[in-house]
Amino acid sequence: xxxxxxxxxxxxxxxxxxxxxxxxxxxxxxxxxxxxxxxxxxxxxxxxxxxxxxxxxxxxxxxxxxxxxxxxxxxxxxxxxxxxxxxxxxxxxxxxxxxxxxxxxxxxxxxxxxxxxxxxxxxxxxxxxxxxxxxxxxxxxxxxxxxxxxxxxxxxxxxxxxxxxxxxxxxxxxxxxxxxxxxxxxxxxxxxxxxxxxxxxxxxxxxxxxxxxxxxxxxxxxxxxxxxxxxxxxxxxxxxxxxxxxxxxxxxxxxxxxxxxxxxxxxxxxxxxxxxxxxxxxxxxxxxxxxxxx
Ligand code: ADP
Ligand code: ZN
Numbered sequence: 001x002x003x004x005x006x007x008x009x010x011x012x013x014x015x016x017x018x019x020x021x022x023x024x025x026x027x028x029x030x031x032x033x034x035x036x037x038x039x040x041x042x043x044x045x046x047x048x049x050x051x052x053x054x055x056x057x058x059x060x061x062x063x064x065x066x067x068x069x070x071x072x073x074x075x076x077x078x079x080x081x082x083x084x085x086x087x088x089x090x091x092x093x094x095x096x097x098x099x100x101x102x103x104x105x106x107x108x109x110x111x112x113x114x115x116x117x118x119x120x121x122x123x124x125x126x127x128x129x130x131x132x133x134x135x136x137x138x139x140x141x142x143x144x145x146x147x148x149x150x151x152x153x154x155x156x157x158x159x160x161x162x163x164x165x166x167x168x169x170x171x172x173x174x175x176x177x178x179x180x181x182x183x184x185x186x187x188x189x190x191x192x193x194x195x196x197x198x199x200x201x202x203x204x205x206x207x208x209x210x211x212x213x214x215x216x217x218x219x220x221x222x223x224x225x226x227x228x229x230x231x232x233x234x235x236x237x238x239x240x241x242x243x244x245x246x247x248x249x250x251x252x253x254x255x256x257x258x259x260x261x262x263x264x265x266x267x268x269x270x271x272x273x274x275x276x277x278x279x280x281x282x283x284x285x286x287x288x289x290x291x292x293x294x
Contacts, residue, residue, distance in 0.1 A: 027279070073089075102285060123141075
């Protein structure tokens with residue numbers, strides 16, 4: 001079998017081929033232009049490789065109800081040419097293969113749960129902290145969709161007292177996780193590229209504070225068995241111990257499970273699949289589209 005995988009992002013589309021061992025064997029990247037240009041280019045790449053099924057992890061918001069006539073459409077995105085535009089249907093119809101779609105972060109959560117850092121558990125949360133903040137959730141062995149899909153990046157947070165820009169930068173909510181803690185928020189607040197800020201810069205204790213507040217809210221809301229943090233900002237590995245420490249402090253003994261009281265170092269963690277979580281999750285969706293038991 002040859003499984004086609006697509007990680008659809010606002011700046012680029014990453015296309016891969018995967019095999020039955022869940023390995024990615026070939027990959028390419030296409031800049032995200034208008035759908036009229038980008039979709040035919042993706043169809044051409046997959047068509048040459050003769051895929052048997054397609055799995056897509058995408059930016060959102062996206063329609064995920066499989067019985068909806070708009071299944072696999074991008075909906076209210078700020079990327080105007082993609083707003084209310086089909087993504088999955090033209091690929092599935094041109095390639096004539098079964099296809100499934102989910103959010104990029106749900107795909108990553110699926111892969112981490114099946115094959116990565118949360119393997120063998122019933123639940124996990126995967127968060128990307130990058131250009132935006134997004135979270136995917138597996139609970140009791142199921143990806144959470146609900147009304148549409150979780151949008152944890154827009155969870156409102158209490159601003160920190162020492163934040164020089166406590167109003168945040170999200171055009172919808174200002175002080176949500178994304179507005180306070182995504183890469184662009186760090187860069188607007190401090191006027192520098194995030195990777196240029198030294199480890200002892202106050203930006204990082206503030207960043208860890210906000211991500212810890214997000215973790216506390218998620219622990220209280222969903223009780224995930226692992227919290228996996230990925231994305232460009234989490235390349236700053238020194239954030240992990242800061243986030244863990246503040247999460248424990250903010251929980252203040254209320255959640256007395258050993259995962260948080262004793263084993264926080266293995267509870268808030270890096271992705272087990274490194275940067276491959278998203279594409280591997282799309283591969284698993286392709287396998288599900290074929291009805292393989294996964
Ligand atoms: P995307 O979210 O667009 O898929 P990334 O997860 O790479 O892509 O996130 C990009 C954002 O992450 C950039 O806006 C930048 O602010 C931040 N970023 C990328 N690399 C680093 C780094 N090494 N250290 C800190 N921040 C980074
Ligand atoms: Zn927001």
